[in-house]
Amino acid sequence: MVKLVLLRHGQSAWNAQNRFTGWVDVDLAPPGEDEARAAGELIAEEDDLVIDVVHTSLLTRAVRSADIALAAAGRSFVPVRRHWRLNERHYGALQGLDKKETAALHGAEQVKAWRRSYSTRPPEVPRDSEHHPANDPRYRLVPPSALPAGECLEDVVRRLIPYYEDAIAPDLLSGSTVLVVAHGNSLRALEKQLEHLSDEEIIDLEIPTGAPRVYELDESLAVLDAYYLGDPEKVRAAAEAVARQAG
Secondary structure: OEEEEEEEOOOEHHHHOOEOOOOOOOOEOHHHHHHHHHHHHHHHHOOOOOOOEEEEOOOHHHHHHHHHHHHHHOOOOOOEEEOHHHOOOOOHHHOOOEHHHHHHHHOHHHHHHHHHOOOOOOOOOOOOOOOOHHHOHHHOOOOHHHOOOOOOHHHHHHHHHHHHHHHHHHHHHOOOOEEEEEOHHHHHHHHHHHHOOOOOHHHHOOOOOOOOEEEEEOOOOOEEEEEEOOOHHHHHHHHHHHHHHHO
């Protein structure tokens, strides 16, 4: 049996402001730093959960959450691999907008479809927008045709699963305990794959910030068990807080 731990980054500055963030590189808010630290402490309390390798996105809120969690767990020395395929879903022209104001303007059902449906893509940003990743130097080595101008969850699954198969799965198959620190939608995409969730089931799946989710996997990487670390009531409340963001 091997273990995979998924951790959504702590609350960011734009989470606190209830804005669509996507690929905009927003830092953690102070409560988010506390969440990441608490997550690392929860991991450290598990005697049979010793992190060997970490994978994160290229976005600061995930990178810093991983660093803080590892320090709290006493594992700052383990290798960390970063890749754009673990980035949050690109919210296109919604990036930077207030979620409740957007719901008031376009209707709650439309915003729910943009936020949580499997195949409804938000309006895209133009190629010359500051929010188009082709204009961000951190993606200069990525083929422009691979960079999104706006994504639905289906798009995130399509670009994330090859990274899971090519980078994360080999670490697991080698016997390593793997920590993935990423984002609400990239983790939804990964959980959809791991738990074989339908396109309909994934709509209402909420990923709480700062709550480590442990997967116990067999030799073929099929899920044997999955559970959150920490107080179940706190985890439930954190997930409900995410669900309320769009009103």
